[in-house]
Amino acid sequence: MDIQKISVIGGIGKDGIPEKVTRFDLKMGDIVSIVGPTGCGKTTLINDIELFANKNTPSERKILINDEPIPDDFSFDPSKHPIALISQHTNFLSDLPVGEFLEIHAKIRGAENIEQMINETLNFANQLTGEAIIKETAMTELSGGQTRSLLIADAVIIGNSPIILLDEIENAGIHRTKALKLLKKYQKIFVFVTHDPRIALLSDFRIIMKNGAMQKMITTNEEEKWAALGLKKIDDVMLEFRKFIRAGEEITDNVFNEQISGLASSYQLYLKKRKLFLNKKTA
Template sequence: MQNARIRAIVTNMTIAEILVDYPVVQDFFVNYNLQDLQKKFTVAQALEEIPQEQLDEFGLDGFSLTEELVKFMATLVNNREEKEKIHNITIIGGRNKQGEAENVTLTIAAGEVVSIVGPTGSGKSRLLGDIECLAQCDTPTKRQILINDHALTDEERFDMGNKMVAQLSQNMNFVMDLNVAEFLAMHAKSRLCESAEQVIQQCFVCANELAGEKFTMDTKVTQLSGGQSRALMIADTAYMSSSPIVLIDEIENAGIDRKQAISLLTENEKIVLISTHDPLLALSADKRIVIKNGGIHKIMETSDEEIESLSDIEKLDAVMLAVRQQLRHGERVSSLKLDLSDD
């Protein structure tokens, strides 16, 4: 049924019309050295305009090439339309560094934020690593990660076309010599984004809102600061990435609007886990995982009293932000007047 629908598209639509909905199909034609096909024609009509020797090079004729295109597009559609929605993930505890059982099971639903707290070197990044690889009792901690209450096969874990987890690490260094516009366009194309130009603009505007220092579409990604890089990747993850699980390592060090960043991801129904030393982020989460001796020590619900204290923490945070801005702009730090009383 799926192939019949795709075959009808290939048969009846012009190449130009196909490329509007499936821009990555151009890569298919490039692979067969057919990038110069007349796009005003259907695939069959365009193939009649080229010498048969051009297809003979690949051991194909017009019919077999069309069938290869149908298979290629069917794979794209399957990845786009038939991917199971992830409603929750479950972390089943393993063992800490002393070999003691963690004895915890935590299920996190779409749209929830969980913070991971603990001393430096306690094992926060190891927990993020277990989730990133969707561990099945095969990492040093012996933890297991379930998706929608089910264990995963190796095929599901390592399917490159079905990446479930996106990780934003402390160091976001680009190596490609692209500007921001080219980088976003490449991602939009590879992820088959509909209304690509609109999504690209949305990502760019959002990234500039998150970043402390503005940049342009022409800025080379290799020239972005750490904060700008992180802001760009958070916007990219929110608007372009289909990965439903997002792992963030110490966003407080990135020089971005971290509360807005977390809000943006949860609005898009992502499951967000964030390793942090920041009390504002830790208490803004729905739950927090406390790490000790390389293991999950306990899981805490954010209490009503802690939620009430957030307003005072936000005032403290605003004062610290103002001091940072004064120092960045070469100003003298003015006397601090901190009012934590209720308005």
């Protein structure tokens, strides 16, 4: 199946009241976030997408592919399933070495150049994680961050799934912004369930959930894109602090002040750049 677009048609919330967002479309290349407090139905929404719900789940939502519903008895060939879901609970159970495991998956997917595909997958994963994954490591020996990175890389490259759903990956110890940058290169649909303001602001749009219902949809505008850039500075400072803590150093007044004043001056620089950009735009 050649997927161009998937659409989510709103159903009802937990209270049975119709959802305010009645429809949203996802086109290839889109990055979308689903946000809202814990228990508001974010995971249910991506489960509906994964199942191609057709008014047959509690939310009564309908998922369309290229404007058509998926027939009830439609069953995907395992090697062609268009959706990969990586959740907070998803894990590798196999104790095979990484290389062998990826080879099995690539074979089932009918890949031609298996060796090259495995290397590309590892290369991708290793850009997301701090510690490099080597082919000979057993899957079960991978750290949390390595596992998450490999799950994503495998879904993107070997699985080549056109639609990838990522449920709260920010807690997994991977480079989030690097992940987003890398993912943008592949023409796919990425849906993030997230509490992370940067992931939300780097998305093309976001769906706000409340009480099981899609409440609102916000398209990321120019102003918010600038805000995302500004937030990066704060993130960078947090990362610096993390480095200090990890290295066993004390956060003295000096260290703290140095970082925060660094943040203040980079904020001034950021404001200047932004002004310059806006001036250019109006000119």
